Amino acid sequence: MAGPSAPAVLAKGMKHLDLDGHDLPPSPAPSSPSNGRKYALATELVYTESGDQYNSSSMPIYQSATFKGGPGQEYDYSRSGNPTRTHLERHMAKIMNANRALVVSSGMGACDVITRILKPGDEVVTGDDLYGGTNRLLTYLKENGGINVKHVDTTKLDVVKAALSSKTTMVLLETPTNPLIKIVDISGISSAAHEANTDCYVAVDNTMMSPYLQNPLDLGADVTYESGTKYLSGHHDVMAGIIGVNSASLGDKFYFMINSTGCGLAPFDSWLLLRGVKTLAVRMEKQQANAMAIAEFLENHGFKVRYPGLKSHSQYALHWSQARGAGAVLSFETGSINLSERIVESTKLFGISVSFGCVNSLISMPCRMSHASIDPATRKERALPEDIIRLCVGIEDLTDLVDDLSQALVRAGAVRLTSEGFEALSVAEGETGRTTQVVDEP
Numbered sequence: 001m002a003g004p005s006a007p008a009v010l011a012k013g014m015k016h017l018d019l020d021g022h023d024l025p026p027s028p029a030p031s032s033p034s035n036g037r038k039y040a041l042a043t044e045l046v047y048t049e050s051g052d053q054y055n056s057s058s059m060p061i062y063q064s065a066t067f068k069g070g071p072g073q074e075y076d077y078s079r080s081g082n083p084t085r086t087h088l089e090r091h092m093a094k095i096m097n098a099n100r101a102l103v104v105s106s107g108m109g110a111c112d113v114i115t116r117i118l119k120p121g122d123e124v125v126t127g128d129d130l131y132g133g134t135n136r137l138l139t140y141l142k143e144n145g146g147i148n149v150k151h152v153d154t155t156k157l158d159v160v161k162a163a164l165s166s167k168t169t170m171v172l173l174e175t176p177t178n179p180l181i182k183i184v185d186i187s188g189i190s191s192a193a194h195e196a197n198t199d200c201y202v203a204v205d206n207t208m209m210s211p212y213l214q215n216p217l218d219l220g221a222d223v224t225y226e227s228g229t230k231y232l233s234g235h236h237d238v239m240a241g242i243i244g245v246n247s248a249s250l251g252d253k254f255y256f257m258i259n260s261t262g263c264g265l266a267p268f269d270s271w272l273l274l275r276g277v278k279t280l281a282v283r284m285e286k287q288q289a290n291a292m293a294i295a296e297f298l299e300n301h302g303f304k305v306r307y308p309g310l311k312s313h314s315q316y317a318l319h320w321s322q323a324r325g326a327g328a329v330l331s332f333e334t335g336s337i338n339l340s341e342r343i344v345e346s347t348k349l350f351g352i353s354v355s356f357g358c359v360n361s362l363i364s365m366p367c368r369m370s371h372a373s374i375d376p377a378t379r380k381e382r383a384l385p386e387d388i389i390r391l392c393v394g395i396e397d398l399t400d401l402v403d404d405l406s407q408a409l410v411r412a413g414a415v416r417l418t419s420e421g422f423e424a425l426s427v428a429e430g431e432t433g434r435t436t437q438v439v440d441e442p
C-alpha cells in the first residue's frame with residue numbers, strides 16, 4: 001500500500017496551515033479558515049471575493065439606480081441597496097470586527113444617522129474636545145431637537161460617571177480627540193454608561209485610528225463610526241462614512257434611516273473606498289512611522305507636542321492598552337498665533353489643508369480651519385489653543401519631510417539657531433513644558 005502523499009503528511013504535521021488554499025473563505029464571509037486561525041488584518045484588508053459571474057478580480061461598479069424585476073428581489077433601487085455598496089459593507093464589517101457595517105456619503109452623514117435615533121428629552125454625554133463638525137451637529141440638536149447635550153472632560157472617568165444618569169441615551173466619544181490628541185477610556189466609559197442606563201448607546205468616532213489600529217466594539221462600545229474620507233480611502237478623492245454595530249436591531253434602525261434619508265454611499269464611491277481600504281495597512285504603517293519620527297524631531301527641538309506615540313504623552317499607557325498604533329496625526333504649539341501662521345505658510349510638502357489620513361502630508365491651524373465652527377468663546381472655555389498646529393503625516397520620504405519642516409521653522413522665526421542646530425524659541429525663553437500661553441503680536 002502506498003504511503004500517504006507528501007501534502008497529506010505535511011497537513012498532518014502542520015494542521016494550522018491551509019496548504020491547498022481550499023479553506024479560504026469567500027470575502028465577505030467571516031474569514032476564519034477551518035484551521036481556526038483568523039487571518040491578520042493586513043490580509044483581510046486585501047482579500048475579497050466579488051462572487052461576480054465572470055470572476056472579476058475587482059468588484060464591479062453597479063452604476064445603476066434601478067434593478068428590473070418584481071417584488072422579493074434582492075435589489076430594486078440603489079437608495080435602498082446596491083451590490084457594490086453591499087460588497088463594501090460586508091468587507092468592512094469583517095475589518096471592523098462588526099456584525100454589520102453600513103456605508104454612507106460622509107463621516108458627518110454617519111454621525112447624523114446615529115444621532116437620528118435620539119428623541120426630544122434624551123441626554124447625550126460627550127467630550128469637550130471634538131471635531132468641529134460633530135460639535136456643530138450636536139449643538140444643532142441641542143438648540144433645535146430638544147436633546148440635552150453635556151460636554152465633559154471625557155479623559156476623566158469620574159467626571160464622565162458624574163455626568164451619566166438613567167436619562168443618558170447616548171455617549172459619543174472620540175479617541176484620540178481631534179485636535180488635542182486626548183485619550184478616552186472606551187472600556188471604562190462603556191461599562192459606566194451601560195451601568196447608568198442599560199439602554200444607553202456608546203458610540204465611538206474611530207476616525208483618528210481606523211479599524212487597523214483600534215476596534216471600539218471589542219472594547220465595549222455599541223457603535224463605531226468613522227469618516228472614510230480619511231485613512232480608509234487614503235487619497236482624498238472620495239467622501240464617505242462608515243458605521244459598524246454588533247446589534248442586529250441597531251443595524252436595522254440605522255439602515256432604516258439610511259434608506260429613508262438617501263445617504264447611502266453611491267456605487268462609484270463605494271468602489272473607490274473598497275479600492276482604498278486594501279492599502280490601509282501599508283499606508284498606515286508608513287504614515288505612523290513618519291509621524292513618530294516627526295513628533296520626536298519636534299519634541300527634541302523643544303516644542304510641546306501632542307502625539308500618543310511619545311512616552312511624554314500623559315495618557316500613553318491608556319492609549320496603548322486599547323490601540324495598536326499611534327496614527328499619523330499630531331499637534332504642537334508655538335506660543336504665538338502669528339508664528340504658527342508663518343510656519344503653516346512656509347511648508348511646501350506639508351500642504352495647507354483640512355482633513356487627515358491622506359498619503360500626502362498636511363498642515364493646518366484647527367482654530368482657523370477644521371474647528372472654526374466652534375465659536376471663539378467656546379474654544380477658549382475648552383482650552384483649545386488658538387496657536388495649535390496640526391500635522392497629518394503622509395507617506396513621503398522622511399528626510400524630505402523633516403527638511404521641509406525645518407526650513408519652515410527657520411523661515412518663520414520659530415527657532416533659535418544654536419551650535420548643535422536649532423531649538424524652539426520657547427526653550428530659549430525658558431518656557432518648556434508650558435501649557436500654551438498664546439502671545440499675540442500686535
Ligand SMILES: Cc1ncc(COP(=O)(O)O)c(C=O)c1O
Pocket residue numbers: 106107108109131133134174178205207208226227228229230239240241355
Ligand atoms: C474625527 C472626525 N470625525 C468625523 C469627521 C467627519 O467626516 P467627513 O468629513 O467625512 O464628513 C471628521 C472630519 O471631517 C473628523 O475629523
Ligand SMILES: N[C@@H](CCSC[C@H](N)C(=O)O)C(=O)O
Pocket residue numbers: 131133178353354355356369370371373
Ligand atoms: N469646512 C469644513 C471643514 C472640514 S474639517 C475636515 C476634517 N474633519 C478635519 O478635522 O480636518 C466644515 O465646515 O465641516
